[in-house]
Amino acid sequence: MANLVEEFAEFRKSRVWRSVFRAGSGQSNLHRSLAVQQNVFLHLAAVKVRRRALEFGVTWYLGTLSLACFLILTVTGILLMLYYHPSVPQAYADMKDLQFVVSAGVFLRNLHRWSAHAMVLLVFAHLFKVFYRGAYRPPREFNWVIGVILLMITLFLSYTGYLLPWDQLAFWAITVGSNILAAVPLLGAKIRFLILGGHTVNANALLRFYVLHCVILPLIAALFVAVHFWRIRKDGGLYTGEKSDD
Amino acid sequence: MRERIRSAYHTLFGASARAFGTLSVVLLVVLAVVPARDHLREWLHYQNEYLNLIRNRSDGLSLARRFQGGVQQIWLPELGVVDRCATCHIALKEASLAGVGPQPFLPHPPIPHSLTEFGCVMCHRGQGAATTVEEAHRSTLAWEQPILPARYIESSCGECHERPLTGTPQLGAGRAMLARYGCVHCHKLTSPESRTVAGTDDPPPLKHIAAKTTREWIFAWIKNPQAYAATATMPNFQLSDDDARDISAFLIGQSTPYTTEAIKVPPVPATDDAAALQQGSSTYGESFCASCHAMQNAAGLLVGGDLGPELTRIGSKVRPEWLAEWIRDPKTYDPDTRMPHFRFEAKDIGLIMGFLESKTDSDFLANVHLSAATPSQITHGKQLVVERGCAVCHDINGVAHQENFAPDLTAVGSLPLSKIIFLPGMPHTLPDYIAAKIRKPRSFGNALKMPQFTLSDAQVDALVTALLAQTSRGKTLPPALRIPAPEPSTYQPAGRAGQLMNDLRCFSCHTINGRGGDMAPDLSWEGTSVQRSWLVKFLKAPNTLRPALIRRMPKFNLSDEEANVLADYILTVYQTPAFDRDQIGASKFTSGDAAHGKDLYYGKYACNSCHILDPNKDKGYIGPTLTQVGLRLNAAWIFRWLKNAQALRPGSLELNWNMNDDDARAITAFLMQPKAPPQQGASK
Numbered sequence: 001m002a003n004l005v006e007e008f009a010e011f012r013k014s015r016v017w018r019s020v021f022r023a024g025s026g027q028s029n030l031h032r033s034l035a036v037q038q039n040v041f042l043h044l045a046a047v048k049v050r051r052r053a054l055e056f057g058v059t060w061y062l063g064t065l066s067l068a069c070f071l072i073l074t075v076t077g078i079l080l081m082l083y084y085h086p087s088v089p090q091a092y093a094d095m096k097d098l099q100f101v102v103s104a105g106v107f108l109r110n111l112h113r114w115s116a117h118a119m120v121l122l123v124f125a126h127l128f129k130v131f132y133r134g135a136y137r138p139p140r141e142f143n144w145v146i147g148v149i150l151l152m153i154t155l156f157l158s159y160t161g162y163l164l165p166w167d168q169l170a171f172w173a174i175t176v177g178s179n180i181l182a183a184v185p186l187l188g189a190k191i192r193f194l195i196l197g198g199h200t201v202n203a204n205a206l207l208r209f210y211v212l213h214c215v216i217l218p219l220i221a222a223l224f225v226a227v228h229f230w231r232i233r234k235d236g237g238l239y240t241g242e243k244s245d246d
Numbered sequence: 247m248r249e250r251i252r253s254a255y256h257t258l259f260g261a262s263a264r265a266f267g268t269l270s271v272v273l274l275v276v277l278a279v280v281p282a283r284d285h286l287r288e289w290l291h292y293q294n295e296y297l298n299l300i301r302n303r304s305d306g307l308s309l310a311r312r313f314q315g316g317v318q319q320i321w322l323p324e325l326g327v328v329d330r331c332a333t334c335h336i337a338l339k340e341a342s343l344a345g346v347g348p349q350p351f352l353p354h355p356p357i358p359h360s361l362t363e364f365g366c367v368m369c370h371r372g373q374g375a376a377t378t379v380e381e382a383h384r385s386t387l388a389w390e391q392p393i394l395p396a397r398y399i400e401s402s403c404g405e406c407h408e409r410p411l412t413g414t415p416q417l418g419a420g421r422a423m424l425a426r427y428g429c430v431h432c433h434k435l436t437s438p439e440s441r442t443v444a445g446t447d448d449p450p451p452l453k454h455i456a457a458k459t460t461r462e463w464i465f466a467w468i469k470n471p472q473a474y475a476a477t478a479t480m481p482n483f484q485l486s487d488d489d490a491r492d493i494s495a496f497l498i499g500q501s502t503p504y505t506t507e508a509i510k511v512p513p514v515p516a517t518d519d520a521a522a523l524q525q526g527s528s529t530y531g532e533s534f535c536a537s538c539h540a541m542q543n544a545a546g547l548l549v550g551g552d553l554g555p556e557l558t559r560i561g562s563k564v565r566p567e568w569l570a571e572w573i574r575d576p577k578t579y580d581p582d583t584r585m586p587h588f589r590f591e592a593k594d595i596g597l598i599m600g601f602l603e604s605k606t607d608s609d610f611l612a613n614v615h616l617s618a619a620t621p622s623q624i625t626h627g628k629q630l631v632v633e634r635g636c637a638v639c640h641d642i643n644g645v646a647h648q649e650n651f652a653p654d655l656t657a658v659g660s661l662p663l664s665k666i667i668f669l670p671g672m673p674h675t676l677p678d679y680i681a682a683k684i685r686k687p688r689s690f691g692n693a694l695k696m697p698q699f700t701l702s703d704a705q706v707d708a709l710v711t712a713l714l715a716q717t718s719r720g721k722t723l724p725p726a727l728r729i730p731a732p733e734p735s736t737y738q739p740a741g742r743a744g745q746l747m748n749d750l751r752c753f754s755c756h757t758i759n760g761r762g763g764d765m766a767p768d769l770s771w772e773g774t775s776v777q778r779s780w781l782v783k784f785l786k787a788p789n790t791l792r793p794a795l796i797r798r799m800p801k802f803n804l805s806d807e808e809a810n811v812l813a814d815y816i817l818t819v820y821q822t823p824a825f826d827r828d829q830i831g832a833s834k835f836t837s838g839d840a841a842h843g844k845d846l847y848y849g850k851y852a853c854n855s856c857h858i859l860d861p862n863k864d865k866g867y868i869g870p871t872l873t874q875v876g877l878r879l880n881a882a883w884i885f886r887w888l889k890n891a892q893a894l895r896p897g898s899l900e901l902n903w904n905m906n907d908d909d910a911r912a913i914t915a916f917l918m919q920p921k922a923p924p925q926q927g928a929s930k
Contacts, residue, residue, distance in 0.1 A: 093328065096375040100330065101317050107280045167388065168664075 044229040046237050053238040062126035069119035070221070076112040077214065084164070086210035088203045091166035116158055123154045135239035143231040146224055153221045160213035163206060174201050174209070288378045289317070292334040292350060299347045309340060317377060320365045324724055327365035329374035331382065335366075358413070369402035370394055385674065390663050394714070397707055398677050401659065404715025406723060408437055408731035420712025422446070423705060427479050431639045432652035432696075438720040439730050447479050448584055449639035456501035458568045458579070462614040464494040467563075472700050474563070474610060475556040477540060477548065481697035484688065489630055495619030496627025500643040506571045506578055519600070526601030529594050534800040537765075538585070538754075541605070553754065553765065554585060561606035569599055577749075586751040589803040634695060652696065659717035680710045735760030743815030750802055758820065766799065771894065773820035774827045778813055780878045785809040822894070830881040835915035843916025846909055853913075856899075868899065876918040884914045 011017055012025055023034035033047040052058060083102055084094045098105035127147065130136055136144035163174045178196055182188040197204030232238060259265040293315055300309040318332040335350040337343045338361055344353050354361060367374040372393040376382035385392040394402065400417040410418050424430055425446040435443040455464070469490045471478040485493065530536070535557075540550035542558040550556075564572075571578060573595050576585040590598070619627075628645065631637065635652075637645040661676060668674050669689060672682055682689065684706050687696035701709070720728070737759040739747050747753070753762035758769045772781075786809050788799035804812075821827065847853045856868040859875075875884070883894070888910040891900035905913075 089326065093375065096328075096373075100375055100377040100381075101319075104280050104284045107284070 044226060044233070046233045048237075050237060050240060052240045058240055059238060060125070060129060062122055062129055066119055066122045066126055067225070069115045069122060070225070072115045073112060073119065074218065076108055076115065077218075079108055080112055081214060086164070086207050088166070088206060091164065091206060095165050095167070116161060120154055120158055123151050127151060130239075133239065133241065140231075140235045140239065143228060143235055146228045146231060150221065150224050150228060153217055153224065157213060157217045157221065160209040160217065163201070163209045164213065166206060171201055174205065178205075289333045293336065296336045296347075296351055299351055300343075305342055309337075309342075312340070320362055320374075322363075322365055325365065325368065326722075327368060327374060329365040329367055330377050331366040331372075331374060333377055334379075369399065371402075385663065392675060395675075395677060398711045398714050401711045401714035404712065405659075405717050405720055406727050407729045409729050416708050416711050417715060419705075420708035420710070421715075423709055424712055427481070427699060428639055429655075429709075432635060434650060434654040434656065435716065436654070436656040437731060438728065441731070441734070444734075445639075447639075448582075449480075451580055451582075451641035452497055452501070452636075453641050453643050454501055454504040454579065456498050457504060458565060459563050460565070461494045461498045461616055461619075462611050463563050464497055465490050465616060466611055466614050468493060474559055477552065477556045481699045483634055483697040485630075491616060492619075492623045492627035493630050493634075493636075494616070494627070495623045496625075496631055497642070499619065499624045499627075500645075502643060504579060522597065522600050523604055526597040526599070526604075529597045530601050532801060533588060533590075533594075533598070534798050535598075537798055537800060551765070553763075557602060557605060559605060559607040559610055561603045562608075562610050566599060566603060569602060570595055573598055584751055584754040586754070586800065586802060587749045588800065589805070591803070634697075655713060655716055657716060657718040659714040660719065677710050677714060680713050681706050684709050732760060737761040739815065739819070741815070743811050746808055746812055755799075768895065769816070770820055771822040773817040774822045774825075775879055775883045775894075776817075777878060777880060778817055780874070781813045781816060782806075782809045785812055824893070825882060825886060827880050827882055830885055830911075830914065835881075835918060839912050839915035840919045841916075843912035843914070846913050847916055850909070851903065851905075851913070859917075872917060876920060879917075881914050881918050884917055885910050888913055 012021075018024070021035070021039075023031060023038050025031065036042045036045065036047050080098070083098055083105070085091060095109075098109050102108070130144065130147065159174075159177060163170045178192045178201065181195060182192040184191055193199065195205070195208065196202070197208050257264070258268045293313075296313070297310065300306045300313075303309065313336060316333075317330055318336075320327060320329045320332065332338055335352075337347070337351045338354045340353050342353075343351060346352075365374065366372075370393055371391050373382050373386075373389040373391065376389070380386065381389060383393045400414040403411060403414045404417045404421070407414075410421075424435065425443060428445055428447050428449065429435075430443045430445050431449070437443065467474050467480075468483065468485060469487075470482055471480040472482065536550035538551045538553035540548045540552060540556045540558075542556075543549050548556070548558075560569075568579070573588070573590060575587045576583045577587060631642060631645055632648075635648055636642060638648045638651045641647075658680065659676070663674060663676065666674075666676070666679050667690075668679060669682065672678055683696075684699065684701065687694055687698065738744060739758070752758070752769075755763045755766040756769045757764060760770075776784075785802075786804055786806075788801060847859070853859075853872075854864045854866055856866040857870065857872045858864040858866050859872045861871075861873060879887075887894055887900070888903055888905045889907075890902055890904065891898050892902050903910075
């Protein structure tokens with residue numbers, strides 16, 4: 001065992017390892033912060049976290065839970081995409097296949113659906129928590145704006161996903177929703193035409209909503225989530241209600 | 247309580263290790279439950295039950311070998327069919343299990359289509375993709391279309407088959423009723439070929455109604471047509487006394503006189519002149535009026551055809567002078583009537599009139615007392631006639647013909663349940679809704695205009711079946727599957743013969759070149775089949791060819807000249823293109839041929855099982871009598887008939903003998919051989 005540890009320590013000095021992890025090893029604060037900053041995945045996280053910020057009572061983990069929902073939705077969404085065709089005669093038949101013949105298809109779909117509901121709920125709860133605790137105040141005002149944008153994206157994801165089962169509920173919900181859009185002064189009808197790819201909810205609308213739901217909105221969401229996390233770090237870590245140390 | 251929750255929370259999530267442990271257990275449970283539930287689906291239970299069912303059967307091994315576990319589906323992309331019914335209905339093709347197990351283990355009854363070519367929901371409706379009992383059969387939140395009840399199953403045949411089918415009597419009856427009971431006058435029914443279904447009833451024009459009958463009779467009739475004649479196709483409009491009074495006032499008021507040829511009819515015999523009545527009854531019978539008109543006999547049973555109106559109470563209805571002119575030539579009153587122009591002598595008209603006038607029912611008009619109509623009543627009557635849509639069926643002076651009076655029923659079989667307003671307490675299914683609408687239209691609201699029909703349960707079922715066949719799917723099916731109804735023919739024979747055939751209304755009963763009725767044989771190739779001398783005789787004095795038939799051709803009292811014109815035309819024009827009528831000369835047969843034919847007739851082919859050749863000996867009552875066949879038919883026709891009767895008359899009961907030329911020739915020779923001289927009184 002000791003041998004193995006030694007060998008690993010030796011391997012970390014090798015050129016291959018050094019080409020990937022460039023910060024080098026060491027126990028100093030500099031080494032630790034370099035290890036985080038120079039890693040694309042880790043650099044979003046804080047180098048140092050206050051112990052208090054990790055307590056449940058401070059955040060209720062609402063942000064983390066929203067992220068967890070997002071990850072579950074991504075994984076189940078990708079699996080659902082394996083069975084789903086965004087075409088008019090096929091979309092509803094694919095729902096039926098998921099329900100009746102796909103292994104664990106009902107579980108998959110329900111997991112996606114309930115996670116989506118939970119995510120909307122959690123994101124709202126997150127917003128209220130931040131608002132009532134005053135965590136939006138400077139220097140976090142920019143991150144508050146990012147958060148509101150993320151809320152909008154969450155709602156759009158939810159809305160676009162609603163059409164995809166292509167049942168009566170979906171059809172009429174989107175019909176009503178797009179008619180609300182059409183009430184926008186001057187540009188209303190144009191916006192609806194742009195969203196639906198036509199004047200009524202039809203094959204084009206289904207395809208557009210599918211692309212928005214599966215490609216465009218998730219990518220934008222991922223981008224803003226990254227900015228959101230990065231800003232948390234830049235704004236002095238999670239808001240704990242205490243005076244910051246620096 | 248609060249304490250307990252807190253301690254439970256602490257136990258489960260108190261430290262990060264505990265929280266991790268708890269969540270891991272939850273995940274583990276989920277990972278165990280999901281695949282288990284996924285595996286133990288409802289259909290697995292049915293497949294296990296099936297295996298239990300066949301285990302101890304003698305053919306169990308071969309049944310088990312043909313059994314396939316798992317989800318079974320029929321996938322037909324071009325029809326949009328994904329049917330998984332066979333997952334539980336395992337034995338659909340196992341004829342040996344008929345009547346053995348409960349459903350879902352019964353085999354499918356034999357049908358002309360392959361199950362794997364059409365799937366299940368094409369005929370049965372329901373949700374084919376489903377693999378649970380509830381979802382597959384019933385109307386659920388996520389699927390509207392439930393299974394079609396078995397008693398309406400013939401409707402599904404009608405989605406593709408527009409031609410009449412022998413295997414679907416209920417559908418055929420329903421379609422005939424839609425046309426016969428006037429449904430299609432108010433409701434439009436369009437075939438996928440964009441042809442509108444036409445009515446086969448013959449609503450009389452009312453433009454000269456005052457000449458035909460009285461205001462009292464109209465009043466009683468429109469109050470309740472079935473009280474006058476049980477077979478009346480006019481429905482009951484549930485009119486109030488005042489409304490019926492005003493409509494009858496308007497109808498009499500709008501009536502105009504019509505031009506008649508004044509004829510001298512001998513005085514109608516008095517109703518108590520038994521001998522004259524008997525004579526009239528005989529003339530009525532000999533003219534075969536009963537081929538089209540029914541009448542109740544002494545036992546109260548209806549006897550006669552249904553092409554014309556029932557005559558049980560005719561004496562209470564029509565005016566004598568109208569009746570005389572009608573019997574002489576119906577076309578002067580109604581140019582579109584289906585009744586032929588009989589060439590009756592004045593004496594016969596009088597006799598028939600006497601007989602018909604005696605057919606009265608004093609009860610029918612006993613309680614009708616109308617005072618003279620006022621102008622306001624007439625105006626109100628006209629308004630009612632427009633509102634109730636009388637002019638949809640009848641020609642009425644001053645009221646325009648009304649189009650699209652009632653909802654279009656072309657796609658009523660696909661009507662979404664969400665668009666139907668059901669009555670409280672009725673089952674929410676389409677067949678139940680249609681049946682309730684037909685049974686009692688006004689139960690859906692007193693303001694509705696649809697009248698009340700008098701129909702038996704079987705008739706309602708037939709109508710529902712025919713209406714369920716009217717789906718929107720007709721247009722989306724592959725054209726190769728559709729069997730459209732034949733194009734309606736506008737065939738019209740030419741010249742003097744054509745005029746005669748119109749005058750005699752041949753097309754009311756006979757079909758020629760695609761046009762006409764189905765009561766009597768198709769005459770398109772009649773000229774190839776019969777000999778001229780027989781035809782002339784037959785036209786002048788028709789006799790029935792089949793002993794078992796009750797419907798007979800009327801005697802039109804044709805002159806020699808008329809009979810010859812018709813015979814010439816039929817012989818010249820109505821020929822099959824397939825062969826030459828004079829191809830086989832009867833004179834070339836030898837007596838040896840005929841003797842050999844006789845052996846074959848009574849021996850090898852046993853023709854006497856169905857046909858009578860020698861009235862003293864033969865007992866066949868199915869096919870036509872052949873005593874005079876050598877004088878009636880041409881040798882070439884008999885020869886071809888023996889070889890393949892179906893090619894000459896599709897649907898004939900005659901078997902397809904596929905006879906070789908020698909046998910057919912010998913039997914033809916035997917049948918053409920002169921028999922005993924024609925019996926006297928052959929016109930019976």
